[in-house]
Amino acid sequence: MRSPMNAIWFGLLLAAVLAAAITGRMEEVTKVSFDTAKAAVNLALGLIGPMALWLGLMKIAEEGGLLKVLARSLRPLMVRLFPRVPPEHPAMSAMILNLSANMMGLGNAATPFGVKAMVELEKINPRPGVASDAMCLFLAINTSNVTLLPLGVMAIRAAAGAKDPAAIILPTIFATGVSTLVAIVAAKALARKHEEPPPILEDQPPQTTAEELDDVPASQPLIKWGLILLFFFLLIRAAWSILEADDSRAALADVFSNWFVPLLMLALASYGLVKKVPVYEAACEGAKEGFKVAVRIIPYLVIILTAVGMFRASGGFEAMAKVLEPLTSLVGLPVEVLPVALLRPLSGSGAFALMSEIVSRAPDSFAAYLASTIQGSTETTFYVLAVYFGAAGIKDPRYAIWAALAADLAGILAATFICHLTYPGS
Numbered sequence: 334m335r336s337p338m339n340a341i342w343f344g345l346l347l348a349a350v351l352a353a354a355i356t357g358r359m360e361e362v363t364k365v366s367f368d369t370a371k372a373a374v375n376l377a378l379g380l381i382g383p384m385a386l387w388l389g390l391m392k393i394a395e396e397g398g399l400l401k402v403l404a405r406s407l408r409p410l411m412v413r414l415f416p417r418v419p420p421e422h423p424a425m426s427a428m429i430l431n432l433s434a435n436m437m438g439l440g441n442a443a444t445p446f447g448v449k450a451m452v453e454l455e456k457i458n459p460r461p462g463v464a465s466d467a468m469c470l471f472l473a474i475n476t477s478n479v480t481l482l483p484l485g486v487m488a489i490r491a492a493a494g495a496k497d498p499a500a501i502i503l504p505t506i507f508a509t510g511v512s513t514l515v516a517i518v519a520a521k522a523l524a525r526k527h528e529e530p531p532p533i534l535e536d537q538p539p540q541t542t543a544e545e546l547d548d549v550p551a552s553q554p555l556i557k558w559g560l561i562l563l564f565f566f567l568l569i570r571a572a573w574s575i576l577e578a579d580d581s582r583a584a585l586a587d588v589f590s591n592w593f594v595p596l597l598m599l600a601l602a603s604y605g606l607v608k609k610v611p612v613y614e615a616a617c618e619g620a621k622e623g624f625k626v627a628v629r630i631i632p633y634l635v636i637i638l639t640a641v642g643m644f645r646a647s648g649g650f651e652a653m654a655k656v657l658e659p660l661t662s663l664v665g666l667p668v669e670v671l672p673v674a675l676l677r678p679l680s681g682s683g684a685f686a687l688m689s690e691i692v693s694r695a696p697d698s699f700a701a702y703l704a705s706t707i708q709g710s711t712e713t714t715f716y717v718l719a720v721y722f723g724a725a726g727i728k729d730p731r732y733a734i735w736a737a738l739a740a741d742l743a744g745i746l747a748a749t750f751i752c753h754l755t756y757p758g759s
Contacts, residue, residue: 681713
């Protein structure tokens with residue numbers, strides 16, 4: 334069976350050309366096709382650095398046995414969600430790290446972990462090049478964007494002068510929770526219609542056991558306790574920064590976003606050092622893999638993002654918004670927020686720009702409140718699909734795109750519902 338991406342991509346191109354012919358924007362569409370292709374390459378090249386860095390740190394954690402410990406700690410939940418993935422397979426640990434980073438709003442760190450997970454899932458895929466049930470479910474969960482702290486959106490609200498930049502946290506958690514639940518249910522329901530062969534399980538290289546991880550060599554106690562004291566000092570310093578600030582809630586978000594990533598990097602490197610992992614060599618080895626993966630996704634990004642850019646430039650996006658406006662008004666979605674909701678699955682940067690414009694114009698309005706919640710509780714579906722499946726060489730996403738879009742729709746409707754209930758002016 335042919336991949337649904339064939340129809341989706343061709344449909345975007347056809348709609349872009351027809352809309353441009355009607356609106357007279359053919360010259361603009363032509364220009365955008367070249368500009369977007371160039372921007373897609375720049376975007377992929379920009380991923381090389383973060384991908385190399387975080388996969389390098391992940392390699393340290395893998396060689397030290399930390400990934401195995403993480404997988405074991407969340408085994409009951411992950412085994413239920415992904416029954417065909419061995420509990421201690423590297424893919425399981427990578428998925429856990431990806432979901433954890435997404436929950437904290439650390440998209441730059443989550444992407445390399447997600448790519449790593451998809452590459453590892455492909456190694457046990459019984460049909461190479463065709464997305465497995467585990468891949469489809471993992472991608473759907475990612476596009477539902479499990480988020481506890483929408484730090485980027487909160488920063489925009491704070492910069493615009495909103496009275497309570499953190500007011501969107503609870504609505505975002507509710508909306509993303511509903512979106513994730515729908516993603517899981519949709520993926521599981523669609524998986525039942527398509528049986529797949531059992532996974533290919535190859536012998537994994539021996540890894541450090543949990544007992545061995547607790548067996549720290551006698552020569553290491555000074556390093557171990559020195560690092561523990563260092564972490565306590567850094568945590569106390571972060572707490573002191575919050576106490577010194579006038580707005581403690583804004584300071585908490587700021588300190589978390591600024592301190593978490595460096596502390597996580599130091600923690601992973603320190604763990605490897607204590608476990609006698611050659612941290613520099615391991616990091617470089619993982620970085621090499623990150624570099625190769627980032628380059629591999631360039632064709633996928635260029636093809637899908639160019640089609641999306643042409644559709645936006647043609648005027649087709651505005652026309653679609655006008656057609657859907659009567660329907661969205663029934664569920665209480667304001668007309669000025671509709672473009673954010675429609676653009677979010679197609680272009681993260683475009684939706685972020687629209688949300689920022691709404692917030693800057695009226696930071697404490699209902700439209701800004703809802704647009705911020707939608708931005709924080711959904712993900713750029715086609716970008717995630719291109720990056721994750723492109724990295725693993727998946728040409729047929731099967732039902733992943735439909736489960737992901739169902740999660741997007743559920744997230745938008747849930748955000749609209751909860752924002753009407755919790756908006757301070759309602």
